[in-house]
Amino acid sequence: MPFVTLAPPPLRGCLYLPQPKRVSPFTVRSSSSLQEIDKSSSAAERKLSTELYASVPFPPIRTAKRVVLVRHGQSTWNAEGRIQGSSNFSILTKKGEAQAETSRQMLIDDSFDVCFSSPLIRSKRTAEIIWGPREEAMITDSDLREIDLYSFQGLLKHEGKAKFGAAYRQWQVDAANFNIDGHYPVRELWARARSCWTKILTHDSRSVLVVAHNAVNQALVATAIGLGTEYFRILLQSNCGVSVLDFTPRSDGGSPYICLNRLNQTPNSPVASSGSSGGRKTSKRIILVCQGSTQNDPEAKFPNSGDQPMNMLGIIQSQKTAELLLDLKISSIVSSPKNASVETATIISKLQEAADCLGADCVPRYVEMKEIQDLNVEDILLQSAKGTTEVSTLQPGWLKELEDGVASTLWDQSGRAWQKLLTELSDGSDPEKIVVAVGHPVLHIAFMGQCLNLTKDWMGSFNLDAGSISVIDFPDGPTGRGVIRCINYTAHLGRWSIPITRTTVDDEAF
Template sequence: MMKDASLLLHAPPGAATARRARCFAARKSPSPLRASRAVVGGARRPRPAAAPLGATSSSKSDTWEDEFTSLDDRKADDPMPLPNLTKRKRIILVRHGQSTWNAHGRMQGSSNNSELTEKGAGQAAVTKSLLENAKFDASWVSPLKRAQSTADIVWSSSEVKPQVLTSLREIDLYSFQGLIKQEAEKEYGEVYKLWKKHPAQFEIDGHYPVRELWFRASMAWQSILRSDATNSLVVAHNAINQAMICAATGLPPNYFRRFIQSNGALTAIDFFPNPSAQGRPKIVIDRMNQSPVTPSWSKTRKESTSQKFVLIRHAATDSTDNATILGTLDHENLNKKGKKQVQSINTFLKDLQVDKVLCSPTKRTVQTGYQLAKNQKHKEVEVKLEERLSNIYLGEWQGKSAASLRGQPPPKDAESLNILHERTSEAWLDIVQQAAMDGSKCTVVVGHAAVIAAILCSTLELAPEFSSLFRLTPGSISVVTFPMGVLNGPGNVICTNFTTHLGKLADGDPTLQSDEDLFADFETCDWDGCF
């Protein structure tokens, strides 16, 4: 149910909260940097016919040999489980800057013939500035020179020597390597179509590149997470970074291309020990695909066929600054910091033509989205309220400090994650379908961290328990796009918890401090979104 938002800008508190509380209660469910060997092009052999979708790899059909063949790491096996941890760790993944083959549209794979362009070196320099406050204990780098050149720039002020890890090389694309994409499409026909539409089932030269990549990503995690380092920097590539994210979170190879990794962008992942000695570590994506330059999604491109959805967590209030659980409470306006964040959001998105702005019905969300709607010059845009985007109801926890509730189970009258996801997914489906019908190119949704996490899970077909995967801070931006339109394929997550517009990683240290109890408040309700 949508309403006009104008009355909420200065609305009195209480009535909406009480109504939603009753509603939720009624619905409640029970070495040196350079590698020692140069990587050369592999030998191409006549290509085999495309295999059936259910086929498995056979070593007898292997028709490829190159510099990495002797490593024996090209296995289409299930990824290895993450090693057990005894302390929390933060790993920052960086994709190399633009390379010469990126610029030419040539398929690189694990070949080593491309180098950083001037633009790519500039991207790496900006990434270095984003990480200038970071204190890394270790660094790992791909053996390919485009990644190593990026690491040279990003890591130039550190005395710690990066370690070359061969498992961090880019996806092995075998006979595709070196081809312009149009050449591959013309020469390989159905095989190329399989690579584009069903990459997890794609086979070439007797190999399943994406399945092998997932296994190799799990190999990389063995080395990285077994080290003593608390904070590690990893400089690698697009596809391997995607696989690293998915292997860490337990997502299978069919999630290839669902998480975007831009040139020079960074992704920060937190790992912390599972209380069960045999359990997998808990994973939190602190932010994903934080671009070193103004990202393309922040501007309108009239020729684009994609439909995008910009998800903004409301800006700061005194309660969010003090880690007080708000839930459905609606007694606060944005504070001074929050108003500044709103200005930064509007400045950053000044070249984005927005078709719709939808908000959760609270003052803090409407005040975050109102000016963005009013700033639109291409047409008049109203702020519409969507009740189903309301924050999670947390009963007697609401208004209390998150730290004071640590270790306690949620109140019995609190809304369950299942119900939150059910109503949010229903709202999200309606929003997406409406965009399909009216052709909206850009829809902005302003909400709460719990709700945005639920939208991301719905987009990725993830269960409610994956809500805790995404950290979403006040004023941050997450973006979902449907590259060919919402009727022509699934949505991809372009970025999460993007905060460049608020400062260099929100002007904080992007690494963990030894005395920092990072997850103290996070554990209270299993994600940041409740306060």
């Protein structure tokens, strides 16, 4: 199907936000660990940095809208390790074509109203494969092109390091302040992404597919939930990884509620990587496993709360998760003391311990299990007066409805629990450590905010489903900044998984 091309808007039409000095609240180390850059700032400066993006309203919408972001498949320059930027010389490899076909199968049943695509060949071809025989419109938009990297474009990474020295190092460890040829590429990208959202949200559609690139998709996710340029390379986008955002209209007609329903659902397993996050080696990882579905409790205000054991679906979900984690050597499993969490953790532990004992001379490997009271948030949820037994699923963004006191208690307890997870990740002399944390989806939503150094007000910006996993890597160790590899991954559940997208039927809400 031919594309409809949107001409680039006039310069005055782009939204360029005021840019404070971008500083990182963390110590950032290069992959070689030979140098260290220590960027310090006050909490007020960090808060301002993000609020500049959160304070700019999105256009109002009349009905719920779901936007599905897909990064293009592997390209020839990806395979070569060449810096692409917004250049248009690389094409999809055979692997990239196969990845796009897998994404097509993942999305084949969805009734998308429109497809927006970057005009660059690698992205446009991915869009064509995924879109298939659909008759709806396909629109190319120049603002969806990859980040503009100017003189860097076309260089192999070692060439960039040799030719540009300090500038290349800044690109690696302080990208928000990276300057080349008189430009700040990441700042320009964030402004361009914000402009894209205006066009996407004002389009007369309810289900939107967007096919673009790594950096621009990161910027789209970040600007949607109000995160600034300091979050570049924190929300990973793998080749053909799928991210889903839900936009819900406000009754007062203001900027819609926005929820990141899923991040980086990849064609391949998110835990089968070679230990690289954003091009940097990592040996420390926390895997958040949402407990399996529980038996119905007529007294429970929220799904999967209380102290009920898992139902048959929950057992299947836990077994599927244990199989997904089978190739990893998990160091320890921590869980909430509630029944469903303990059962889920036990299933994972038993399969882990049996994995290395398939031969005649083997010795079962012991996986340490701990129950941590601070991982129990169900009792806090029971304090809410807004929950009802009529809630059948945890709808995206539902945490924004919690009373402020309950949300504060939940947030404070999640902070203590998060610190215990980081301590668990630090303990021991093992240079490679994987900690699995099992708990209620609400706890892990709060963990996302803790990891990203946000406040409790952001909890409504994330969604997790029972049986899902989320993966956080720590390339600089537990004291460094967490890199989120995926959120709400459910593909491992097979026929029992939550669909990435849902069909639009009349006025039914997503």
